[in-house]
Amino acid sequence: MNPISQRLAGARTRIRRWRTERPITFYSLSALLALSLTGIVAVVGLLLLVNYGAFGHMPSEQELLDYRNDVGSEAFDVNGESLGRFFKQDREETDYSELPEHLVHALVATEDSRFYTHSGIDWEAYGRVAYRTILMGEDDQGGGSTLSQQLIKNAYGRPELGYGPRVDLLLHKLREGILARRLEAVMPKEEVMERYLNTVSFPSNTFGIAAASRRYFQREPDELTVRQAASLVASLKGTTSYDPRRATERNARRTDLVLTLMGRAGYLSPEEVTEAQADDLCLAYYREPARVVQAPHFTQEMKKQTARLLSGTQHREGRPYNLYTDNLRIYTTLDLRYQQHAERAVVRQMKIVQRSFERHLRGRDAWETEASLRGAIRNSDRWRTGQAAGIDSLALVEAFNTKMAMELPIPNGEPLVGQFSPLDSVKHSLSYLRAGFLVLDHADGAVRAWVGGSDFNFSHYDHVTSRRQTGSTFKAFVYAAALMEGFDPCYRISNSLRTYADEDGPWTPHNSDWVHGGTYSMHGALTHSSNVAAVKMIMETTPEPVVEIAHTMGIGGEIRPIPSIALGTVESTLYEMVGAYATFPNGGRHTEPYVISRIENGDGEVIYEHEAVSTAVLEEEQAATMVQLLRNAVERGTASRLRWEYGVLRPSIGKTGTTQNMADGWFVGSTPALTGGAWVGGENTGVRFRSGDLGNGARSALPIWAYFLQNMENDTALVAQLGDDFPKISDEVRESFRCSEFIPPVQIVEEIDETPTEDTPEQVLPVSNVATLPDGR
Incomplete structure (x- = not known):
């Protein structure tokens, strides 16, 4: 007797015994009927409760149709080149038309043989x-x-x-x-199949058939052989137990079973089953390295801005869009061609600056004071994490001095590998100077290149958005405010020392070269970046108009209306400074820089589109005057290194800046079409050049802009994007510059005290030291 017959015989014997021992009566039948009805009511009630969501939300038909898998988003540059994908699950959707028939047949034969007949x-x-x-x-x-x-x-x-x-x-x-x-009831079988194969998890933490076929065979789904398709279907039995790579034999046996089932279902002939079972799987496992995200500091900022822009935009499901799950397409303003030239410029200059810095230190610590080192320790992730975990300071100090196996990254180089302490790591990081660089199209504020540091792997900190004192780059706002107050470029300003009453005590500004006396015209004072003249100019206008124009041109944060802001004690970012300077070549209109032009959802609907808003800050003639003031600085002033050392001859404007003790070096400038800015400095202000002029903006930051322009000029596809020339200046603007840039003090032989003062007489000279103005070509 076979096992089934034995089981049935046993069941019949038990029923007979039960009937013998418990004879059926009217009451037992009634009880049985009542029990059956109770069971039916209970089942129906349970189904109703489940159907109406008593045990969890029950999506409606429309919600089921609208459901989308978590699919990462992708960002693109202005030319449609991918900057990278951002995801929780690395998944790309595959259309039903791209699914090979034998893959569908393998899945149906194995997992759901009546797929096409049931509902x-x-x-x-x-x-x-x-x-x-x-x-x-x-x-x-x-x-x-x-x-x-x-x-x-x-x-x-x-x-x-x-x-x-x-x-x-x-x-x-x-x-x-x-x-x-x-x-x-609302979805065709083909779409159910498509969604299933895009949703299901395969081995090696791959999601969807596209990811699995690429991971295991380096093929697209429609390129899979019959055996390869059967192998992936076989792995669904258990993604670990039947992994084609790790559980080869078990997967092979299961694959043969899948092929046999396909034959029984009529999807394969016996000959095709035999052929497929004998076929080589051709496993070509390839785990893609982490997807390279281009312009990483930029994309880091792009993600922040995307989250902010979408915070008030509702998904069809009533929730905000999510960058990592909602299959967004983010179109940015970045141009990867510009970005490549910008990155090369930063890396080139920072190698030069770092070598100079190390020679300058002569073995000394990069940080000047222990306070700088302590500040860096307390700002480190390890220290902050320890404090957040409640570890006391003494234990943290001990941990910081404990050596362990560690890699110390080197910008654009191979890391140092060995036994180091966290303190060694902090000191190592402090020893390298940092840089930031930003380029935008000043016509509309579109950011074209964004370099937050010379090597993202060395430091994720973004120096395009970090706040540092601005130095002499802030003087442009002083003179722009003076123009708005009615001062003329030929207005004469004393270059003699003077002490001012400041809220922090008496203050005597001096020039960086310690040469004082005589008078500058306003345009000469900016060309040669006289500190003494800048402070006297802001005293003439009062600081309030300077603060107002700086804010209007995009400089954020608090700006105290005190005389020292004329020398750049104000803190700002490259993002703000470059956006502000773009106002001058843009005819006096300030347009806020932006990085995202539009965002589309997975259905191609535009859910965000940038709308440029510009503010008229200066009149066109005032803006043209500022362009000429800043052009003079490049032609023969503090930014002339751009010409005589780097050979950049195209029309350019710009201003260098250096903060106290050379802690920060700046340069912000423009060609007729682009405005850019560079900053170079230490991780904190205690890391700096301590003597000489190697740390000033002309030596540290300006070369980045110069190298970028050289790279652009050598790129035949992009050189025209720099623009031909600035608009010609009017005769009125030209005439307003016809005066001496500088008139030296009268040399009086009988003087005993040679220290120049406010009362030092000035020689009145004929107009023989008139600035030579470019004719606008």
């Missing part, structure tokens, strides 16, 4: 599972779930309900069955 629930499969599990006592018969039910499970998960594992499982099965029927 979401396969009652026959449920009966098979019940019979084999309950009557036959067999294990591992599966759950009888259809592909539609599995899709519901993959999409919405099985959260813990709190009723115990068996009850929770029952409720989830009921929920998935109801939703599967609801799904198939």
Whole structure:
């Protein structure tokens, strides 16, 4: 007698014994009927409760149709080149038309043989599972779930309900069955199949068929062989137990079974089954390295701005869009061609500056004071994390002095590998100077290149958005305010020392070359960056108009209306300074810099589009005057190194800046079409050149702009983007510059005290030291 017959005979014997021992009566039949009706009512009630969401949200038909897998977003430069993808699950969607027929057949034959005939629930499969599990006592018969039910499970998960594992499982099965029927009532089988294969998880933490086929075979889904498709379907039995790479033999046996099932279902002939079973799998496993994100400091800022821009934009599901899950397409203003030239310029200059810095130090520590080192320690991630965890300072200090295996990164070089302490790491980091560089199209404020540091792997800190004192670059706002107050470029300003009453005490500004006396014209004072003249100019206008114009041109933060702001004690960022300087060549109109032009959702709908808003700050003639003032600085002033050392001859304007003790070096300038700015300095102000002029803006920051322009000029596809020339200045503007830039003090032989004072007489000279003005060509 076979096992089935034995089981049935045993069941019949038990029924006869029960009937003998408990004869059927009217009352027992009534009880049985009542029990049956109670069970039916209970089941129907339970189904109704599940259907109406008593045990978790039940998506409507429209919600089921609208469901989208978590798909990362992608950002593009202005030419459509990818900057990188941003995701939680590395997944790309595959259309049904791109799925090979044998892949679909393998899945149907193995997972849901009646896929094309049922309406979401396969009652026959449920009966098979019940019979084999309950009557036959067999294990591992599966759950009888259809592909539609599995899709519901993959999409919405099985959260813990709190009723115990068996009850929770029952409720989830009921929920998935109801939703599967609801799904198939509104969705064709082809779309169910497409969604399933895009949703399901394959081995090696890959999501969707596209990721799996690329990972294991380096092929697109439509290029898979019959055996390869069967192997991936086989792996769904258990993504770890049947991994084609790690569990080769088990996967091979399961693959042969899948092929056999395809033959039984009529999808393959016996000959094709035999051929496929004998075929080589041609496994070509390849784990892609972490996707390279181009312009990493820029994309870091882009992600922040995307989150801000979308914070008030509602997804169709009523929630804000998510960069990492909602398949957004972010179109930025960056031009990777400009970016490449900008990055090369920064790396080139920082190698030169770092060598000079190390020679200058002569073995001394890069930080001048212990306070600088302590500040760097307390700003380190390790210290902050330790404090957040409640570790006391003494224990943190001990941990900072404990050596361990560590890599110390070197900008654009191979890291140092060995036994180092966290303190060694901080000191190592402090020893390298930093840089930031930004380029934008000043016509509309579109950012074209953004370099937050010379090597993102060395430091993620972005020096385009970091705040540092601005030095003499701030003087442009002093003279712009003077023009608005009615002062003329030929207005004469004393260059003699003077002490001012300041809220911090008496203050006597001096020039960087310690040469004083005589008078500058206003345009001469900016050309040669006289500190003494700048302070006297702001005293003439008062500081308030300077503060106002700086704010209007985009300089954020608090600016105290005190005389010392004329020398750049104000803190700002490259982002703000470059945007502000762009106002001058843009005809006096300030346009806020921006990095994102538009954002589209997964359906191609535009959910954000940039709208440029510009503010008229200066009149056109005033802006043209500022352009000429800054052009003189390049032609023969503090920024003339651009001409005589770096050979950049195209029309340019610009201003250098150096803060106290050369802690910061700046340069901000423009060509007729682009405005850019560079900053060079230490991690904190205690890391700097301590003597000489190697740390000033002309030596440290200006070369970055020069190298960038050289790179652009050598690029035949981009050289025209620099622009031909600034607009010609009017005769009125030209005439306003016809005066001596500098008139030296009268040399009186009989003088005993040679120290120049406010009362030192000045020689009145004929106009023989008139500035030579470019004719605008």
